[in-house]
Amino acid sequence: MMYELYYWPTIQGRGEFVRLTLEEAAADYVDVARGPGGTRAMMRLMKDAETPPFAPPFLRADGRLIGQTAAILLYLGAQHGLAPKDPAGGLWTHQIQLTIADFVNEAHDTHHPVGSSLYYEDQKEESLRRAEDFRQNRIPKFLGWFEDILDRNPSGSDHLVGADLTYADLSLFQIVEGLAYAFPKTAAAALKKTPLVTALHAAIAERPRIKAYLASDRRIPFNQEGIFRRYPELDD
Amino acid sequence: MMYELYYWPTIQGRGEFVRLTLEEAAADYVDVARGPGGTRAMMRLMKDAETPPFAPPFLRADGRLIGQTAAILLYLGAQHGLAPKDPAGGLWTHQIQLTIADFVNEAHDTHHPVGSSLYYEDQKEESLRRAEDFRQNRIPKFLGWFEDILDRNPSGSDHLVGADLTYADLSLFQIVEGLAYAFPKTAAAALKKTPLVTALHAAIAERPRIKAYLASDRRIPFNQEGIFRRYPELDD
CATH class of the missing domain: 1.20.1050.10 (Glutathione S-transferase Yfyf (Class Pi); Chain A, domain 2)
Structure with missing residues (x-):
């Protein structure tokens, strides 16, 4: 399955927690907003989806949208063996x-x-x-x-x-x-x-x-736009 | 099963989200810190438990401790039919x-x-x-x-x-x-x-x-110690 990750394209921010898990899982994913028209697509989903994410990051997986970083990781952890099964x-x-x-x-x-x-x-x-x-x-x-x-x-x-x-x-x-x-x-x-x-x-x-x-x-790279700023x- | 809810005894705070779900479920529960010695017991668990909650509220259920309001509700929702099964x-x-x-x-x-x-x-x-x-x-x-x-x-x-x-x-x-x-x-x-x-x-x-x-x-009642203060x- 190909995941679509939606997050601000210029910062690590909260999206980085998802990126790290996708990378460790060697998952097939696109960081949508880093491609052409991606940020606009992200904003449109937040506005119009039946289950609109309140804010990025969110993931399109298996035909649905999952928002909230911790909820995305709960889902990915179970899918990719990155959390206990019990x-x-x-x-x-x-x-x-x-x-x-x-x-x-x-x-x-x-x-x-x-x-x-x-x-x-x-x-x-x-x-x-x-x-x-x-x-x-x-x-x-x-x-x-x-x-x-x-x-x-x-x-x-x-x-x-x-x-x-x-x-x-x-x-x-x-x-x-x-x-x-x-x-x-x-x-x-x-x-x-x-x-x-x-x-x-x-x-x-x-x-x-x-x-x-x-x-x-x-x-x-870290910068002065993200969560962690120097x-x-x-x-x- | 008897649940033990641990939360600050004088405020609604984050504990109230758990209390409302326990009440709607007609679940059997004790609001531990509202009883004698309860706050001390709560502090001891946060300090010494093998899986220590970072902060109240937390729930003792089925022999384990569950912290973080949203995680407690995820658990209770599934137990008591207060969330979709799919x-x-x-x-x-x-x-x-x-x-x-x-x-x-x-x-x-x-x-x-x-x-x-x-x-x-x-x-x-x-x-x-x-x-x-x-x-x-x-x-x-x-x-x-x-x-x-x-x-x-x-x-x-x-x-x-x-x-x-x-x-x-x-x-x-x-x-x-x-x-x-x-x-x-x-x-x-x-x-x-x-x-x-x-x-x-x-x-x-x-x-x-x-x-x-x-x-x-x-x-x-709401008061000047909780999350919502006037x-x-x-x-x-």
Whole structure:
């Protein structure tokens, strides 16, 4: 089956969690909005579909549209063996992904604490305060939670769930990538305290399909339009 | 099976979405933290469980812990016939719930745009700006999306998905309740433009089990500690 991924064509953003899973699964997919007319097609689906996605990313699979990053991964994980088959393990993996989604929202709001409709420059004062709370309280809390989960996994600390790779591992890799880009000083200090998270990130980067993807032009570089942005004043 | 719900005992908050579904299902459950020692038990589970929830609410069901509101509802919906049985319908219902979760996060951040670790009074200036964006852009966008979904439902506009009640309908009811409490002026104006959402809210309020629940002392009144808070200056 050929998947159609719909996401903003110039950023990693939330779409990157889906791209990483599609790449690791060696799935056949088109990143539609990166092709001619793709963004217009994406906007049309959001407006007119019978089951309209609220926002990108969304996936066309098997004739239907699936929106919300975590829901897309729930679907893809089951299709491609990137989540446990047993219902309890599957739901626990999804629960971790939903917590990652919360963290992504909070990372976004460090540079948009007032609203997405305004430029960063028009909410910079608020951003400085929000980013301070994010650095001091939220990054340690979330990374510490991932570390605990790895530490307590009865199948070993190489993966968040069970003995095999899941989409949640790939998403945690992306979280570390994003933090290291946007908050290099804070991330370096925080990751020293979470060696299992750090090791998982390094191991994912060495997986052959992920390594090939990261080196390809399908991987959009981080930039100042996405979820993770490098504003040095927010990392101090 | 007896469920154990763990959530903050003095607020509706995110726990209320779970309570409404448990009540409509006539499920056997204990709201643990509302009993003696319950909050301490909740904190202990978050700290020590092999699969620790990141935050309340979480549910103990069938010997395991399920965290994240939307994941709990995904589980309960399947157990109690409050979601379509077919995978596509089930995932669409979940996708709607995840979008409701995003809206709830945004509603919370109108009074906590800088961080949950600070009092409202210490982020009031930021709140005024964020609430303005929420009122002008976000409330109309989200309510308009729900209205579109109801309008396009091929089984009729009484429900978000299919011809029967789902947990997403109950959650949309709660969103309307919360907006009407926290932003009475804005909500009244916005809901005039979304008659199907308004009608769904009214119909849910008349369902016998929901009606009995709302009249009981199990329903905690809205207050200034929860997600939806009434600060008149944020509704102007």
